[in-house]
Amino acid sequence: MPKDHKQLPIFQYPMSSDTDQRLYVWGLAEHGALGNQRQLLRQKKPQHYVPYPKRLHFAEQNQVLDATCGYGFSVFSLDTKENYKVFGTGLNTDSQIGYHAPRKGNPLNVILAPAPIELPFKTPSQTRVSRVAAGRAHLMVLTDKEGVFTLGNNAYGQCGRRIVEGENYFGNQLVHQIPDVDGASVKTIVCGQDHSLILSDKGEVFAFGWGADGQTGLGHFGTEWRPSRVVGDVHGENIVKVACTADCVLALSERGEVFGWGNTEYGQLNNEQQVNSALSLPNCRGLGKIRDIAAGGTHCMVLNEDGEVFVWGYGILGVGPQVDRLKEPTRVPRTLFGWNEYQPDTRVKSVTCGMSHSAAVTNHGDLFTWGRNRGGCLGLGHTKDQFFPLRVAIGARVKKVSFGVDHSLAICQPHV
Secondary structure (H helix, E strand, O other): HHHHHHHEEEEHHHHHOOOOOEEEEEEHHHHOOOHHHHHHHOOOOOOOOEEEEOOOOHHHHHHHEEEEEEOOEEEEEEEEOOOOOEEEEEEEOOOOOOOOOOOOOOOOEEEEEEEOOOOOOOOOOOEEEHHHHHHOEEEEEEEEOOOOOEEEEOOOOOOOOOOOOOOOOOOOOOEEEEOOOOOOOEEEEOOOOOOEEEOOOOOEEEEEHHHHHOOOOOOOOOOEEEEEEOOOOOOOEEEEEEEOOOOEEEEEEEOOOOOEEEEEEOOOOOOOOOOEEEEEEEEHHHHHEEEEEEOOOEEEEEEEOOOOEEEEEOOOOOOOOOEEEEEEEEEHHHHHOOOOOOOOOOEEEEEEOOEEEEEEOOOOOOEEEEEEEEHHOOOOOOOOOOOEEEOOOOOEEEEEEEEEEEEEEEEEEEEE
8 A cells, every 4th residue: 555655746836926927817708808719719619708707728828917808808918028018909990909911911900819009219228118008099008117108099199199170090001109297107997988087106197089078188178189187176286096997087196085076967977977087985985094985987986095985976886676776875884795604804905997897906805796797797797787896706816807898807826
């Protein structure tokens, strides 16, 4: 028996490091935004949507720093010294993921797998892409040394350059660079549907693009292509985060105060239809110090320092099928996020809004989603709407989640 024992094979499984990552994608697959369309079409029964998280092996072959979802496309930034640091997949009708030409010379309007986006880096070996943000049909790329690059649709000036009447964006190879904003470095970038937001390292917010609902916060409802400082109650405040999905914007100050501007037809900000300058939101002042914010198409969410989630606005808000409109921030019970007497340390650490769906990530790396489930974008294994937060089955710790209109992605770290 001891001899047999010695002959038994010993398997030693590798342990993951802190830098190991996995990227999961799910939702509608027809537009190629999941990056694995060829694999899905080769199956006996082609999948038009994937209602559960599926690993994208592209991320395991490359070190992904950031990822974002646009309207039918996805973009990934890589930690590399090579020229190609940003890759895109999905719809490319407005060259929002770069110019891609096959051998015949005709540009592609759909990319089925992550493909490199050519950007005019001056020092590619020294420049690092720290963040990517996507709108309806435009893209922003933030670097650590060369400012911001923008590409895609600029019909409303959302790329930060002059609007050219009749410009054809399909097959357009133009990439615009924004080196700084009013002499300040760019800290982070955010895209709405057709407008863009920049947060400077001085804590100031700059906006440009479509402003018909006041979403640029510039004190008017016109279009502005120049990155311009947001006016109103944010003046003199040190803003640390900006959130936007469509045309309603939230901003969070260092003191934990919440500000908002843009479309407010569902009572997200006040009783008006639109707000064109930043307002301090009094209904958020009694919620404790706010740590995170999220703004969807018709609803908003905030997270306080105790890990409590508050939601208001219109839609499937996560507090049951009988409630589709809330005028005041209402707490989502923490038990819905896994808290119980056996896990008293469980708390939400970040919140995210899509157009009509929401997500929360806990300190254990668990992802909870709820809302409209278009194309299976909630990742719950089906396409039915979800009225309460429900845990998504991902075999890894979720670090970041991004929502498109009908697809989603999550950057994760393996458990072992």
